[in-house]
Amino acid sequence: MKRNIKWSLMAASVMFLASCKNFLNEESITKLGEDKVYSDIGLVETSLKGIYANWKNVRTDEQGLIMMMGTDETQQGAFQMKSDAIKGGLDRYDANLNSTVNHIANQWNIRWPLVNESAKIIRGLESGNPAAGTKEGGLYGEACFVRGFVDLQLAMYWGEIPIRDMKRETELGFRRQPLKDVWAFIIDDLTKAATFCPKTNQPGRATSGAGWAMLGKAYMSAPESTGLRDFAKAQECFEKMMADYSLVPYKDLWDFNKPNTAEAILEFQFSPVYPNNNKIQFQIGSRAVQSYFGDGCYYSGYDKLVPTQYAYETVANGGIWEDGDLRKEESIRYDFTYYGETPTLDRISWEDLGPNHDELKPHVKKYEDFRVDKHHEMRISNMWNSGKNIPVLRLADIKLCYAECLNxxxxxxxxxxxxxxxxxxxxxxxxPDDKSWKAMSKEEFRTKIMDERMRELFAEDWRRIDLIRTGKFIELVKARNKWAKESGKIQPFNTIFPIPDTELKLNGDIGPEDQNPGYN
Incomplete structure (x- = not known):
């Protein structure tokens, strides 16, 4: 508990110390000079632990949902769309999706301190020529992993981004760099992560297995225009790490009594005790349930993110779910009956949503945490404190990626x-034989694997990247996301986000002329 508080406070300090003038150039995690911090292995360890603690903010509270909005898998709830037109732009892809949206700026801003601090650690440790298998080498590999992972997300979401290489800071500045250079940098970082990260590590910290997994994903995700996409190399990466993990029963992945299973490659570590709770259920539960049973029901919430119809319906009804698939009930809540009583919409009828009411339609279930229910022995009685671990990388994801490479x-x-x-x-x-995949064409496999990834990885924050890397983003979002379909506004340029207006104003190396096409 004391350690959790310590690193949560450390995480808060990173954000506090980040310069309001430029998130790419925030202060170090301590007030000591950088030469002292990054030459002292103990202080490097402290800095890295702060990075990990801060990294979890990407998947905490509403911040953890933003990048899952606006896909063909999940969308915002109807009341949220009606009450917040600005955030509604994330699903409607209308004029409200622009460079001034705070939700997008926040996603940009919570990632750059991670990249920047990792870059400082990397620079400091490189001066001592770290060796694989040593303490210094392990820390070096972990810092490379964080920078590579976060840069991959930034490049997928925004395209060209600055490269934070402290050895070349004078040359590179804080300018956006060509995609080929960005992806070469990401691949180099993740290669070092695979080489230097320890084979085993504390839960929540990177291992060589995580490094190989993400390097494989990088080779699959690099835009074809860079010339760096290479499924053969991705396949080799996955083959180097898959044997170290094993599949477990699907329900075990979501059992708070079984964190960090044999399938887990990397999980963000949470608990239902403040300040290490993730607050996810507070955002994704049902408002109808909350109004009926209160915060003490563990699946109450505010409908900030709900499954699309395609993601919760059966194949017979135009969705993805096949009869007998156990993942369906583990991933999505269909029944809201609570201790024998079924809630109604009566208490939220004032919303006047008409046919759009979705508070008692299927909801995300994976992150429900019964420990915060008023009937649980912990007596926390508030879904705001939900705190199950959140998977970042796991074997089934990598197996499906590996299958893509083989195809x-x-x-x-x-x-x-x-x-x-x-x-x-x-x-x-x-x-069952009728559920076993049989011979098919390469193109048919490409189509079917996207549905399989949705079934397996629903609401695990990989869908946007999957859609972008396969070139299916516009087509599938337009067809399956209720709000995007109704709006009819989504355009090819919406595949990536606008550079935040604040960055354009505060970063002297990125100006209005550098904005992504289609945005103002």
């Missing part, structure tokens, strides 16, 4: 065998 190599039959391993788990260990 791209023309080994579709081998790819099918890998997918069926994941599907076998989804049917409790025995995959």
């Amino acid at each position: 791209e190599a023309g080994k579709t039959n081998d790819a099918i065998l890998v997918v069926n391993e994941v599907r076998k788990r989804a049917w409790g260990g025995t995959l």
Whole structure:
């Protein structure tokens, strides 16, 4: 508990010390001079722990949902769309989605301190020529992993980004760099992470397995225009780490009594005790349930993020779910009956949403935490304190990525065998013959694997990246996201976000002329 508080306060200090003038140039995590901080292995360890604590903010509270809005998998609830037109732009893709949206600026701003502090650690440790297998080498690999992981997200969401290489700071400044250079930098970081990170580590910290997994994802995700997309290299990366992990029963992944399973490659560590709670349920639960049963019901909330119809319906009704798939009930809540009583919409009828009422339609279930229910022995009685671990990387994700690589190599039959391993788990260990994937074309596999990734990884924050890297973002969001479909405004340029207006004003190396096309 004391350690959790310590590192949470450390995380807060990172954000506090970040310059309001330029988030790319915030102060160090301590007030000591950088030469002292990054030459002292103990202080480097302290700095890195602060980075990890701060990194969890990306998946905490409403901040953890923003990048899941506006996809074909999840969208904002109807009342949220009606009451907040600005944030509604994240699903409607209308004129409200512009450079002044605070929600986008926040996503940009919470990531750059992580990149910047990691860059300082990397520079400091490089001066001592760290070796793999040493304490210094392990810390170096972890810092490379964080910078590489976060840069990958930034590049997927915003395109060209600054490169924070302290050795070349005079040369690079804080300018956006060409995509080829950005992705080469990401690949280099993740190569070092795979090489230098320890084989095993404390829960919540990077390992060489995590490094190989993300390096494989980087090779799959690099834009084709960079010439760096390479499914063969991605396949090799995955083959170096998959044997170190194993699939577990799907329900175990969401059991708060079983954190960091044999399938987990990296999980953000949370608990239902402040300040280490993640507050996710406070955002994704049902408002109808909250109005009926109060905060003490563990699946109460405010409908900030709900499944699209495609993500919660059966195949027969135009959705993804097949009969017998155990992932369906683990991922999505369909029944809101609470201790024998079923809530109604009566107490929120004032919302006047008409046919758009979705407070008792299916909701995200994966992050529900019964420990905060008023009937649990902990007596926390407030879904605001939800605190289950949140998966970042796990084996099933990597197996499905690996299958994509095999398919791209023309080994579709081998790819099918890998997918069926994941599907076998989804049917409790025995995959019915009619649910087993059979021979298909490479193109058919490409289509079907996207549905399989949604079934397996629903609401785990990979969908936007999956849609972008496969070139399916506009097509599938337009067809399946209720609000984007109704608006009809989504355009190809919406595949990436606008550079925040605050960055354009505060960063002397990025001006209005550098804005992503289509935005003002």
